[in-house]
Amino acid sequence: MSDMIYEIRDLRLSFPDMAHKPLFGAAPRVEVLKGLSFDVPKGEVLGIVGGSGSGKSTLGRAMIRLLEPDSGTIRFEGTDITHAEESALRPLRRKFQMIFQDPMSSLNPRRRVAGIIAGPLRLQGVQDTQSCVLEALDMVGLPRSFARRYPHELSGGQRQRVGIARAVALRPDFILADEIVSGLDVSSQAQVLNLLEQLVKDLGLTLAFISHDLSVIRRLCSRIIVMHRGEIVENAPTVQVFDAPQADYTRELLQSIPLPDPDQVWA
């Protein structure tokens, strides 16, 4: 059991539906996650794929405990964090980090890069933040001089590298990457993915990679969870998902991948 990073059982989460809230009384709730169960073993690169509104981002935010589930359990390295208070989560937070989709929004525009990366380090009581920041910049392949820059002075790809640097600076066990390349052009995408692959290898990270893009997932991940309308419709090794998809929805997704040669089809 100890080599499991995440053990998730019957996870349910719902949001109030304010559009249908009656004048008096509580709003009806829309269930976004409908009882998910899966494990993330240590060292795995897990792809979470699904269409818009499938609940994949909500799942990610629940795993990182930005959202509190209604019921079910989330165990992180054996600790139940399902309903843990923020104060109880704080010491655990250095072990699971997140990279956000839009670095324009996830990097505070009024801080320099050094401050952005150092923030989590200081909060977790790291002493020598200065050298940690420079080391993190080295790891993501940004010049050390960038420490003094503001986010708006960087390109999209460079900004996303800062986001990655912030996440890896704490040397976490687990990183959640939520659609981190969907805002980038194709060549930046490739560079960021290469970097992520390298970091996973070098640091022995466990990674959950959320994307709607199956070709990106295929390249990076060893196992894939396919989500559809708040449920897991497929949970299998990457090869199996691509060669012998079990669910209808997976087949639909696979058919939507643009191919270099349309006559040759997956599965």
Added chain:
Amino acid sequence: MHDARSTMRRPIGLRLWLSGGWVTLLVLGAIFAPLIAPHDPLYQDLFAGRMPPVWVDGADPNFLLGTDSLGRDVLSRILYGARLALTVALVAGVLTCLIGATLGLIAGYYRGWVDMVISRLVDIWMAFPPVLFAILLIAVLGTGLTSIIIAIVVIDWTRFARVVRAEAMTQGTMDYVASAQVAGRTRFGTMLTEILPNVLPTILALLTLEMGIAVIVEAILSFVNLSISTDAPTWGGMIAEGRTSVHQAWWVLVFPLITLFLTVLSFSQLGEGLKDYFDPVLR
């Protein structure tokens, strides 16, 4: 992804210089009024009443901007009037800002029932007609500098609360806030270290705007004789007096009016200029 604002590097120059220059001039004038004012602002000389400014025929060169109907020097009265106007602007502006911005920040960031309470309070508050409210307050509190300041703070904190709440709400949905939570920052800490710096330029712009408004409110209260004692030099009081004799002595009305106008304009322009100056994207 690219922030378009970074390419439109506006010259900070003229706007900030002109408005800052006028405010500086006024502050110096107010501080050193006893040294530079050519006359005692309260000294009446009924034989030298309604003297025109120097460049008009029949003027006395001793009175640069002329005298009012009681023979008091207009320039000296404007200088002394600046003392009251600027004191009110500074104290009332800062207090209004502190109270309003704090409530707005809390409402916009924490949302929920805190926001409900504060926002409803703001709504109710704003339903009172402001000038009537001020006059009512002064009537209860009695005239005097403190009463003016209290009246302005009590009426105008809602302006800050509204704007800052909206701004804090927008900032609160940004991922850097979620990112701070992932890093383990407390809610309160996030509000102060992540949200506040991003709302600060707006607060600053509002503050200078509020200073201008405070000057106007003070002038209005002086105009209706509800400011400090009636013979004390105030811009509003001068305008009220000048109004009655505008056909015989236009300068008594016009010069305080121009001063008031330039001051309020400068405050608002200063705010805009400073806002740009503190934005790292525009800098």
